[in-house]
Amino acid sequence: MTTTEPDQALREAMADVVAGRHQAALARLLWFHQNAIRLQPSLSGVRRSYALHAWKNLADRYPPAMKALRKSRDIARDDVRTHKGRAAGDHYADFAAINHYLDEEPRTIEFFKWLHKHRPKIARDVYHRTEEVLARANEFKLCGAYIDGEEQFTRIRHHFRVSMRLARKPGIGGAGYQRYARKSFSEKTTRLVALLALNGRTVEAKQVVVRAKRVWFDARFTRQLALAQQGRF
Numbered sequence: 349m350t351t352t353e354p355d356q357a358l359r360e361a362m363a364d365v366v367a368g369r370h371q372a373a374l375a376r377l378l379w380f381h382q383n384a385i386r387l388q389p390s391l392s393g394v395r396r397s398y399a400l401h402a403w404k405n406l407a408d409r410y411p412p413a414m415k416a417l418r419k420s421r422d423i424a425r426d427d428v429r430t431h432k433g434r435a436a437g438d439h440y441a442d443f444a445a446i447n448h449y450l451d452e453e454p455r456t457i458e459f460f461k462w463l464h465k466h467r468p469k470i471a472r473d474v475y476h477r478t479e480e481v482l483a484r485a486n487e488f489k490l491c492g493a494y495i496d497g498e499e500q501f502t503r504i505r506h507h508f509r510v511s512m513r514l515a516r517k518p519g520i521g522g523a524g525y526q527r528y529a530r531k532s533f534s535e536k537t538t539r540l541v542a543l544l545a546l547n548g549r550t551v552e553a554k555q556v557v558v559r560a561k562r563v564w565f566d567a568r569f570t571r572q573l574a575l576a577q578q579g580r581f
Contacts, residue, residue, distance in 0.1 A: 352387070353387075354380055354383065354384040354387050354388050354391055355388070355391070357376050357379055357380045357384075358376070358377075358380050358384075358394070358398070358399055358402075360376055361373050361376035361377045361380060361399075361402060362402050364376060365402055365405055365406045370406060370409065370410040370412075370413065371410075371412075373402075373406050373410075373413075374406060374410065374412060374413045374416060377399065377402065377403045377406065377413075378416060378420075380395065380399055381395065381399065381403075381420060384399070385438075396441060396442065396445040397445075400417075400445055400446060400448075400449045401449060403417055403449070404417065404449040404450065417446060417449075417450065418446075418450070420442070420446060421442075421443055421446040421447065421450070421455075424439045424440070424442035424443040424446065425439075425443045425459055427439035428440045428443060428459075428463070428470065429467075432470075433473075436467075436470050436473070436474075437470070437473050437474055440470070440474040440477065441474070441477055443456070443459065444456045444474075444477050444478065444481075453481045453484075453485075454485070456478060456481050457478075457481060457482060457485055457487065460474070460475075460478045460482070460490075461490070464490065464493070471494070472494055475494040475495075476500075476503075479491060479494075479495075479539070479543075480539070483539055483542075483543060483581075488543060488546040488547065489547070491543045491547070492543065492546070492547035492549075495540065495543050495544060495547070497540065497544050497549065497552035497553065497555060497556050498552070498555070498556075500540050501537065501540060501556045501559055501560070504533060504536045504537055504540070505533075505559070505560075505563055507532075507533075508529055508530075508532070508533040508563065508564070509563075511525070511528075511529035511532070511533075512526065512529050515529060530564065530566075530569075533563070533564065534569050534572060537556065537560045537573070537576075538572045538573060538575075538576040538581045539576075539581050540556060541553045541556050541557055541560075541573060541576035541577060541581075542575075542576040542577075542579050542580060542581035544556065545576065545577050545578065545579045546579040550577070553576070553577055554577065557573045557576075557577060560573060561573070
């Protein structure tokens with residue numbers, strides 16, 4: 349490693365992966381994973397997406413990279429157990445993101461259940477990072493312990509409106525970005541409505557549906573919401 353610029357280190361690591369310089373790529377990816385947020389906090393999303401995607405691509409070809417990726421995942425899990433507040437949430441985000449790229453999300457569910465039992469405050473803080481995984485695994489009752497229809501929909505609506513504003517800015521968004529924003533809004537809202545319905549909280553589910561239609565009235569979305577009120581999503 350000769351650079352201390354995280355974005356440059358990531359670009360070089362990705363180039364190393366493509367060129368087959370496996371050892372160099374792993375060194376740069378490890379450095380980026382361990383230092384990027386400290387040096388440039390705005391890279392947190394990149395660190396848990398593009399960088400992990402590159403690391404997994406390397407790991408599929410280079411066993412030491414897979415070993416290092418799993419070790420980083422396990423360190424993040426252990427750090428959640430020993431930290432509190434935002435630090436615990438950040439480590440959990442790393443743990444869940446690595447499991448996603450390793451296609452080992454059952455580990456995320458297993459650990460979330462441990463938090464639910466032993467550290468419920470942290471479980472509540474990180475639930476939003478786990479809801480989709482839990483829902484896919486039919487862990488509806490567990491979701492019911494954490495969902496808050498009003499609060500969650502307010503957050504979903506805020507993110508949608510911010511995304512749509514960005515989509516209208518020249519050089520940033522465009523039609524593709526708008527489609528992504530609507531798809532995300534639809535998926536998160538219908539999942540929330542369905543989880544409320546599946547937990548017998550039909551009044552809350554209906555309230556979310558009414559609010560959602562005020563934000564975006566669309567025929568297909570309306571049909572999806574109707575199904576969600578029946579617990580289908």
